[in-house]
Amino acid sequence: MHYLPATLLAFLSILSQVFGGKVLVFPLDASHWVNMMVLIEELHTRGHNVTVLRASNSWYIKEKSPFYNSITVYNSGGIEKELFDAFTKHILVIRREKLSFWTHLSLMHRNQLVLMGKIFENKDLMASLQTAKYDLVLTDPAFGGGVFLAHRLGLPLVLNVRWTMHGEAHYEIAPSPLSYVPVPGVELTDKMTFGERVQNVMAYMFSVYHKTRFVSSHYHSFYIWLMRNDFTFEFPRPTMPNIVYMGGFQCKPARPLPDDLDEFVQSSGDHGLIVMSLGTLFSQLPQDITEEIAAAFARLPQKIIWRHTGPRPVNIGDNTLLVDWLPQNDLLGHPQTKMLITHGGTNGIQEAIYHGVPILGLPIIFDQPDNLSRMKVRGLHIVVIVALDLHFL
Numbered sequence: 001m002h003y004l005p006a007t008l009l010a011f012l013s014i015l016s017q018v019f020g021g022k023v024l025v026f027p028l029d030a031s032h033w034v035n036m037m038v039l040i041e042e043l044h045t046r047g048h049n050v051t052v053l054r055a056s057n058s059w060y061i062k063e064k065s066p067f068y069n070s071i072t073v074y075n076s077g078g079i080e081k082e083l084f085d086a087f088t089k090h091i092l093v094i095r096r097e098k099l100s101f102w103t104h105l106s107l108m109h110r111n112q113l114v115l116m117g118k119i120f121e122n123k124d125l126m127a128s129l130q131t132a133k134y135d136l137v138l139t140d141p142a143f144g145g146g147v148f149l150a151h152r153l154g155l156p157l158v159l160n161v162r163w164t165m166h167g168e169a170h171y172e173i174a175p176s177p178l179s180y181v182p183v184p185g186v187e188l189t190d191k192m193t194f195g196e197r198v199q200n201v202m203a204y205m206f207s208v209y210h211k212t213r214f215v216s217s218h219y220h221s222f223y224i225w226l227m228r229n230d231f232t233f234e235f236p237r238p239t240m241p242n243i244v245y246m247g248g249f250q251c252k253p254a255r256p257l258p259d260d261l262d263e264f265v266q267s268s269g270d271h272g273l274i275v276m277s278l279g280t281l282f283s284q285l286p287q288d289i290t291e292e293i294a295a296a297f298a299r300l301p302q303k304i305i306w307r308h309t310g311p312r313p314v315n316i317g318d319n320t321l322l323v324d325w326l327p328q329n330d331l332l333g334h335p336q337t338k339m340l341i342t343h344g345g346t347n348g349i350q351e352a353i354y355h356g357v358p359i360l361g362l363p364i365i366f367d368q369p370d371n372l373s374r375m376k377v378r379g380l381h382i383v384v385i386v387a388l389d390l391h392f393l
Helices: 006-018 031-045 081-089 091-096 098-121 123-131 145-153 194-220 259-266 287-298 328-332 346-355 368-377
Strands: 022-026 049-055 069-073 136-139 157-159 225-227 243-245 273-277 303-307 320-323 337-342 359-361
Touching (some): 022 145, 123 145, 145 157, 273 328, 287 303, 287 320, 337 346
Parallel strands (some): 022 049, 022 136
C-alpha cells in the first residue's frame, strides 16, 4: 500500500464509510503528477469515482487509466515536454542568470491560463462539469487553474500542496517570521546570524517582486474587476479590457416616500428641501458641532431632513426633521429636494449625480476629501467645507 499521511488517510476513510464520492482532479504535470497519482489510486481503492481534467499535450498524465476517468481539453496549455526540456537544458545557465528562470516560469503560467480560458469558454464542457455533481475539486496549487475551476463550479477545494503559485505553502497560511524561517532557495537554516537574517529578508523581498511581475501578472488578466466608479468620477488613466466600470449601479429611480416623510417634504413649498446625511459612521457628531449646524439650519427658509442619531440639539428649528434613517435615493429623486449635505461617501455622491442634486460637502476621513475634490474639479459648483474640528477622531 502506498504511504499516505495519517490525517489524509483518516479523511479518506471517513469519506469511504459514508459514500463513494465524486472527485474532480485538476492536476499539474511532470513530477507533481507522480504524488497526485498516489492520491488518485488511493481514492479509487476506497470506492470513490475520480475524473481527471487534462490537456491534450500532457506529458505524464495519460488519457486512459484503470484508476480514473479523464476529460481531455485539446489545447497547448499543459506543461509541454519541449518547454520543460528547454527549462532543464539551460539549468546551469539559469543558476547564473535568474531572469531566465523567471521567464520560463512566466511562460508556464501563461500556458496554464490559456488552458483555463479554453475550459471556461467551452460551454458544453462547463455544463457537463456542473451536471456531474462532483463533491470536491482536488488540485495542485503550484499553478492557479484548479483554484479558479473550484470557485467557478462552487465546489469545496482540497489542495495537494508543497508549493503554491507564490512559493512555499506555509507562507500562504501561517506566520513565517523571517528571523528564523529561511526562505526556500537561500540555503540558510533556522540558526541565522544578523547578516544572514538581513540576507533572508532581502531574498524574500526579491522573490515577492519577481512573483508579482512574472507570475501574478498573468492571473490579473483572468479576473473580472467590477469597479464601483465611473469616468464622471475619474481622471484620465490607463485601464484594462477586463475592468467593468459600474459606478452608480445602486442608483435607481425614486420610489414614493413613506407618508410621514412625504407630508414633510411637500410642506417645503417653493423653497424646497435639503437632505443631510453623513453616512453610517458619522450620524452622530460632537455636541458643539451639532448645535452649530442646528442653529444654521434654523435660519434657512428650506425644510431640512437630517439623519442624526445623537442627542437632540436644544436649538433645533421647526423646519428641521431629525431621523434615525432616511431613504436617501428616494429623497434625492424627489422634485422638492434642492441640495444634499454629505460627508462625501461614494454612494451618496453617485446618487446625487444620478438625480442631478447639488452637493454641499463636509469631508471627514478616508476617501471623502478626495471624492469631493474630484467633483469640484468637474465644475459642478460644489461647495466643499474642509475644516471640521472633529477632535473625537
